[in-house]
Amino acid sequence: MTAAQAALAGADREFLGMPEGLELDAPRVEDGAVIWRIARDSKVLDLNSSYSYLLWCRDFAATSVVARDGQGEPVGFVTGYIRPERPQTLVVWQVAVDHAQRGRGLAGALLDGLTARVADELDVHRVETTITPDNTASNRLFTSFAERHGAAVQREVLFHGGLFPDGGHEPEVLYRIGPLAATAATR
Structure with a gap:
C-alpha cells in the first residue's frame, strides 16, 4: 500500500457522508480504462483520450482519488493536479460518478477526501x-464544497x-475556492 492509499484509507472513515460499501483510494494505472468509461458515460465531461487517463493514473495519482466498490472496481473519481506557480492550489480537472452510484x-465525499x-x-x-455555465450539478457540488469548508468562492x-x-x-x-478552513485531516 502506498502512502497515498494509506492516508485515504484513514480519511474515508472520518467522512460521515461516504456512501456505505465504498472506500476512497488512490488511482492505479489499471484503473485508467474504467475511469475513461465513467467519464465517457457521464455525457457531460469533455472526454480526453484513453491514453491520457492512463497517464493521469500514473503521474497524478497523488492529487487524484477513486471510489471503489466492494469488488475493488472504481465507481467514481476526481482527477487533479497542483498548479506549478501556485503550489498551495489543487486544480480539479474532472469529477465523475458512475450512473449506478449517483444521488448518494x-x-x-470524493472531493472532501x-x-x-x-x-x-x-x-x-x-x-x-x-x-461551464450550463453544468448545474458541478456548480452545486463546488458551491456546497466551499460552504462545508468555510471558504469564499470567486468566479470569473x-x-x-x-x-x-x-x-x-x-x-x-x-472557480477559486479558499482558503479552506477545515478538512478531515485537520478536524
Missing part, C-alpha cells in the same frame, strides 16, 4: 476548477467560448 453524495489528503500531505489550502471567465477550436464550446468559468 459520492462526488462530495482528496482535499483532506492534499491539505495534509502537500499543504494545499485552495481549490480551483472550471465549470477563464476561457471564453471563442478560444476553443472545435466551436460551440461554452465558456469555462474559473
